[in-house]
Amino acid sequence: MAWNPREIKRKAEEDYEATWLETAKLLKRRGRFLRWPKGALRGKPHPICELIQRFRSILLSYGFEEVINPTIVPEGEVKRQYGPEAPIILDRVFYLAGLPRPDIGIKAELARKIRSEIVPGAGEELLEGLKAVFRAYKEGRVEADDLVEEMVRRLNIRPEQATAILALFPELTTLTPVPTRLTLRSHMTALWFPVLAALQDKKPLPIKLFSIGLKWRREQRLDETHLYDSHVASLVVMAEQISLEDGEELVKAILADLGFKEARFVVKEATSKYYAPGMEVEVFIRHGGSWVEVADIGLYSPVSLSNYYIRYPVFNAGFGVERIAM
Structure with missing residues (x-):
């Protein structure tokens, strides 16, 4: 069944995380809708x-x-x-360039937002755990593509909560590539x-x-x-x-x-x-x-x-x- 890309795009611009969660309902985990007969139709090579x-x-x-x-x-x-x-x-x-790994500090205002809006009821241990994850990321012990998964695992939060937390830090969204040799x-x-x-x-x-x-x-x-x-x-x-x-x-x-x-x-x-x-x-x-x-x-x-x-x-x-x- 086709969906409306314009409507999804509009909603995602308003609230990406909510739209990301909601649109998962458009997809099916179970059921057989296609068959894969081998040799019935030859594919087209480039x-x-x-x-x-x-x-x-x-x-x-x-x-x-x-x-x-x-x-x-x-x-x-x-x-x-x-x-x-x-x-x-x-x-x-x-030439190749890479994004530097910034020092990420958790200011009091951001800490309140995390504990009140993103992970309601979270205690001080979550913030300490977040600092530890950021430290490991800065030191290269956590790869960039593993950062969200590491936050989910260490902080016991959901993936959408992890990405919402990351979106609070301008240090991650305003990085400038550094050229290499x-x-x-x-x-x-x-x-x-x-x-x-x-x-x-x-x-x-x-x-x-x-x-x-x-x-x-x-x-x-x-x-x-x-x-x-x-x-x-x-x-x-x-x-x-x-x-x-x-x-x-x-x-x-x-x-x-x-x-x-x-x-x-x-x-x-x-x-x-x-x-x-x-x-x-x-x-x-x-x-x-x-x-x-x-x-x-x-x-x-x-x-x-x-x-x-x-x-x-x-x-x-x-x-x-x-x-x-x-």
């Missing part, structure tokens, strides 16, 4: 996920090992890899350097790895080819000897397996500093009568590799999943 699965199958068939790289990158990693170019790269990244990855490359450094003496060469996941960029304009978040299929090969030609042949084979028989490789005029000079290449495929850029490949600079004490050449390729899916 085309990006289907393409990612094709990438995974292809790369696994070439003997690559799959890796899940972290999504959070310390700013210092970008500086180690890009050198003097780092400020330009960092201009495109999203952590970023969301804008290039999968940022994670390959520390990974390869950790593995170079633990695995036999060549080491062939791939990772498929999201990257985030603070684009100045958003359109079908410029997104805040998009997927990249990234691979690296570390070997005693490997040439750019070796890498190009691999990329040609992968694109052919994806159904693209024609590929063009164009050396970038301005090389990113984590690649060696003249060793960064843009990859284009023919589609609909035009050439579309779908990948960036190259050999890492020995300077950037040496910042991680990596002793061997590394080939890297990054395919734009959304670009190829288009």
